Amino acid sequence: MNAIIQLKDVTKRFPGVVANDHISFEVEKGTIHTLAGENGAGKSTLMNIIYGLYRPDEGEIRIEGKPVQFSSSKDSIAHRIGMVHQHFMLIPKLTVAENIVVGQEPGSALKVDRKGAEERIRALSEKYGLKIDPARKVADLSVTEQQRVEILKILYREAEILIFDEPTAVLTPQEIDEFCEILLGLKAAGKTILFISHKMAEVMRISDRITVIRLGKVVGTVEKDKTTAEELTRMMVGRDVSLARRDRRQFENQPNLLELRDVSYSVNGVRKLDHINLQLRAGEVLGVAGVDGNGQEELVRAIYGDIRPDEGQVIFKGNDVSRTGIRARKESGLGLVPEDRHRDGLVLEYSVADNLVLGMHNHKEFAKGGAWLDFKKIHENAETMKEDFDIRCANVDVAAGTLSGGNQQKIIIAREASRDPDVFVAVQPTRGLDIGAMEFVQKTLLEQRDKGKGVLLLSLELDEILSVSDRIAVIFKGRIVDVVDATSVNRQQLGLMMLGSNAAREEQGGVQIGN
Amino acid sequence: MLNAISYLLSATLRMGTPIAYTALGGMTSERSGVNNIGLEGIMTAAAFGAAVGSYLFQNAWMGVVFAILIGIAISAVHSLVCITWGGTQAVSSMALVLLSTGISGVGLKALFGRQGNSPEVPSLPTTTPLEGIPVIGEFLSQQSPFVYLLLLCLLITWFLFRHTRLGLRLITVGENPKAAETAGLNVHRLRYFGVIYSGILGGLGGAMLSIGSMNMFQEGMVAGRGYLALGAVTMGRWNTWGVFGSAMFFGFFSALQLYLQSIQVPVPTEFIQMIPYVATVIVLALSAGKSNAGIAAGGKPYTKFVQQR
Numbered sequence: 055m056n057a058i059i060q061l062k063d064v065t066k067r068f069p070g071v072v073a074n075d076h077i078s079f080e081v082e083k084g085t086i087h088t089l090a091g092e093n094g095a096g097k098s099t100l101m102n103i104i105y106g107l108y109r110p111d112e113g114e115i116r117i118e119g120k121p122v123q124f125s126s127s128k129d130s131i132a133h134r135i136g137m138v139h140q141h142f143m144l145i146p147k148l149t150v151a152e153n154i155v156v157g158q159e160p161g162s163a164l165k166v167d168r169k170g171a172e173e174r175i176r177a178l179s180e181k182y183g184l185k186i187d188p189a190r191k192v193a194d195l196s197v198t199e200q201q202r203v204e205i206l207k208i209l210y211r212e213a214e215i216l217i218f219d220e221p222t223a224v225l226t227p228q229e230i231d232e233f234c235e236i237l238l239g240l241k242a243a244g245k246t247i248l249f250i251s252h253k254m255a256e257v258m259r260i261s262d263r264i265t266v267i268r269l270g271k272v273v274g275t276v277e278k279d280k281t282t283a284e285e286l287t288r289m290m291v292g293r294d295v296s297l298a299r300r301d302r303r304q305f306e307n308q309p310n311l312l313e314l315r316d317v318s319y320s321v322n323g324v325r326k327l328d329h330i331n332l333q334l335r336a337g338e339v340l341g342v343a344g345v346d347g348n349g350q351e352e353l354v355r356a357i358y359g360d361i362r363p364d365e366g367q368v369i370f371k372g373n374d375v376s377r378t379g380i381r382a383r384k385e386s387g388l389g390l391v392p393e394d395r396h397r398d399g400l401v402l403e404y405s406v407a408d409n410l411v412l413g414m415h416n417h418k419e420f421a422k423g424g425a426w427l428d429f430k431k432i433h434e435n436a437e438t439m440k441e442d443f444d445i446r447c448a449n450v451d452v453a454a455g456t457l458s459g460g461n462q463q464k465i466i467i468a469r470e471a472s473r474d475p476d477v478f479v480a481v482q483p484t485r486g487l488d489i490g491a492m493e494f495v496q497k498t499l500l501e502q503r504d505k506g507k508g509v510l511l512l513s514l515e516l517d518e519i520l521s522v523s524d525r526i527a528v529i530f531k532g533r534i535v536d537v538v539d540a541t542s543v544n545r546q547q548l549g550l551m552m553l554g555s556n557a558a559r560e561e562q563g564g565v566q567i568g569n
Numbered sequence: 570m571l572n573a574i575s576y577l578l579s580a581t582l583r584m585g586t587p588i589a590y591t592a593l594g595g596m597t598s599e600r601s602g603v604n605n606i607g608l609e610g611i612m613t614a615a616a617f618g619a620a621v622g623s624y625l626f627q628n629a630w631m632g633v634v635f636a637i638l639i640g641i642a643i644s645a646v647h648s649l650v651c652i653t654w655g656g657t658q659a660v661s662s663m664a665l666v667l668l669s670t671g672i673s674g675v676g677l678k679a680l681f682g683r684q685g686n687s688p689e690v691p692s693l694p695t696t697t698p699l700e701g702i703p704v705i706g707e708f709l710s711q712q713s714p715f716v717y718l719l720l721l722c723l724l725i726t727w728f729l730f731r732h733t734r735l736g737l738r739l740i741t742v743g744e745n746p747k748a749a750e751t752a753g754l755n756v757h758r759l760r761y762f763g764v765i766y767s768g769i770l771g772g773l774g775g776a777m778l779s780i781g782s783m784n785m786f787q788e789g790m791v792a793g794r795g796y797l798a799l800g801a802v803t804m805g806r807w808n809t810w811g812v813f814g815s816a817m818f819f820g821f822f823s824a825l826q827l828y829l830q831s832i833q834v835p836v837p838t839e840f841i842q843m844i845p846y847v848a849t850v851i852v853l854a855l856s857a858g859k860s861n862a863g864i865a866a867g868g869k870p871y872t873k874f875v876q877q878r
Binding site for chain 2: 105107126127128131137139143144145146147148152153155156157158159161162163164165166207
């Protein structure tokens with residue numbers, strides 16, 4: 055036993071919540087130690103404490119046996135601790151090398167040795183197989199490349215302890231595989247890794263030991279070899295969770311709530327939507343599966359009215375709405391959970407209560423005479439939503455930006471559901487959410503369906519599509535290549551169809567509905 | 570013809586230099602993440618301070634020192650409000666503009682017992698040591714030392730952002746203060762530097778007006794040049810040479826306007842006086858939307874991690 059980090063009774067309180075409640079565990083040198091827990095369980099807070107960005111209210115941290123007290127990240131860097139934050143700490147305008155060295159620039163104060171920096175980074179990048187050109191601008195890099203720049207940043211600072219705060223949240227499944235290899239490589243090079251995640255597949259794949267925290271407390275620390283994904287999930291959520299296939303609904307002769315007729319749309323001569331025909335019926339979940347960037351974004355925008363299709367019509371409850379605006383469509387019964395919850399779903403600076411009435415602020419119930427906001431009602435509404443949708447926040451007046459991702463998503467879902475829409479469009483509604491929140495979101499979608507609404511679910515996660523949908527439409531290069539019954543396909547077949555394979559379609563031979 | 574060119578060049582330098590000083594300072598402040606709309610105020614107070622310093626010591630260089638000190642003092646207040654206390658930058662800036670205008674007016678009355686303008690003070694209109702240079706010596710010596718000092722400041726500013734450690738760190742705190750903090754930098758201290766640098770250069774810009782191109786302080790003599798400097802920062806896309814070029818562009822059209830008036834072209838003066846502004850609008854309109862430059866975290870106060878939530 056050679057503990058490089060020892061935490062003893064570390065406690066951190068924020069107004070209204072105890073984010074970390076007497077956290078104690080040890081991390082062994084040269085291992086990958088995972089910290090698992092739901093969104094808002096206190097994982098990030100704890101990591102920020104270890105990295106010196108927050109100061110604990112109580113408790114002790116020992117690094118290599120010596121008690122430490124950090125007052126800024128400067129101190130933790132000096133103790134060879136590095137952290138890759140969930141939201142990248144990069145400056146797009148600057149080069150990779152500049153991003154990496156800032157704060158510890160080689161050369162003199164008057165002249166930063168940019169050439170020397172690039173050489174050192176190139177060497178580091180080769181040593182750990184990160185394949186990054188230090189002379190490029192960060193703005194030109196992909197998400198995975200940016201993440202590697204973050205890793206290089208801490209390797210450059212000669213970190214021995216590497217903290218990763220939910221690094222896989224922004225990655226696609228293939229990228230996650232690559233990322234896991236990088237972590238295993240770093241471990242082989244003798245680094246100690248503290249890895250935060252709530253995705254069981256990758257946790258079980260690379261961890262040596264796992265500490266689970268829930269509601270700010272340690273539930274337990276287990277050896278990977280002596281546990282299972284199910285057990286970990288139970289520890290994390292506090293009960294059994296199942297994301298298995300749901301009951302299907304029988305639907306016959308249900309009216310079409312939403313229909314796309316021959317919708318086409320091009321950007322700069324590139325066909326984004328190519329004669330899309332799609333029907334969403336009352337009381338069903340229609341999943342749209344596809345590899346990212348095959349027209350999903352445009353499809354959703356055409357439905358809620360952000361773009362006008364070049365050809366074709368969008369029929370909503372029997373009316374052609376192709377030419378109506380977003381507001382009119384939403385008022386007539388369209389609910390939308392957008393893909394980017396920060397950009398399109400919330401105003402992060404506004405309170406939870408205000409976010410819960412966005413877009414309904416001029417409705418009778420919240421605005422007297424359509425003009426004077428009724429703060430009492432807005433507040434009452436928020437309190438009800440907070441209970442019903444289990445939105446975890448100190449109170450409804452805190453800024454939405456201070457909540458965890460899962461709770462932010464619950465705000466959007468609560469708001470859209472409270473409009474009681476006939477058609478509920480959800481785009482990647484569970485992205486970045488932990489398993490408990492994911493279950494909640496999926497359950498809410500199914501509730502909408504059971505109320506006889508139509509739910510359109512766009513997701514990149516095949517498992518989600520398969521477990522929630524009644525029918526699945528496959529989109530490929532802007533075309534709907536097929537619409538199938540969800541029970542008639544398995545993961546592999548669906549995967550192949552998403553790549554445009556005709557063979558797969560013939561092979562699955564399932565019931566074809568529509569089109 | 571040669572006369573015209575020499576006149577235009579000389580006037581361009583005279584009109585452009587105060588704007589260029591202030592714009593280079595403003596650029597530095599903005600790149601560190603703090604907008605300083607109050608440059609106009611710094612120029613006003615510094616122009617007044619330069620006259621006072623020059624008058625008290627009967628030495629124009631002491632006027633320059635006074636102007637710099639006043640620039641530092643005003644920008645320090647702006648820093649305290651905007652950086653340490655996280656106040657709204659536009660409000661603090663405007664308050665400083667009003668304060669500076671008021672102080673210089675009251676100061677005129679209190680120190681000189683006059684209204685409108687100060688008495689004549691020693692000034693720096695020419696650079697006589699350059700007379701000896703063949704051919705262009707005469708032209709060079711006719712320019713104020715402020716022009717040469719500006720070239721020095723231009724090089725320093727360019728070098729700061731191009732090569733130095735400080736420059737890289739200033740850019741980092743301006744673009745992503747959180748990243749800067751996690752890299753172990755002191756965001757607030759760096760921003761203080763950026764704002765105070767703008768105070769020093771704004772001070773020089775103001776001093777040029779009262780004791781460079783004139784020999785007294787007049788109320789209202791800044792006449793919006795602080796705002797033109799802000800325009801130059803945007804038009805120059807936060808790039809040292811671009812900002813300098815834009816400032817001189819404003820200078821050139823002001824010079825052109827003066828020249829056309831002096832040769833009495835048969836066009837109403839009002840139209841001629843419009844030239845610099847019309848040119849500005851045209852160029853800004855043509856260059857708009859070409860780049861998405863700008864400072865990512867500009868204008869937003871930064872609360873340190875430890876104090877957040």
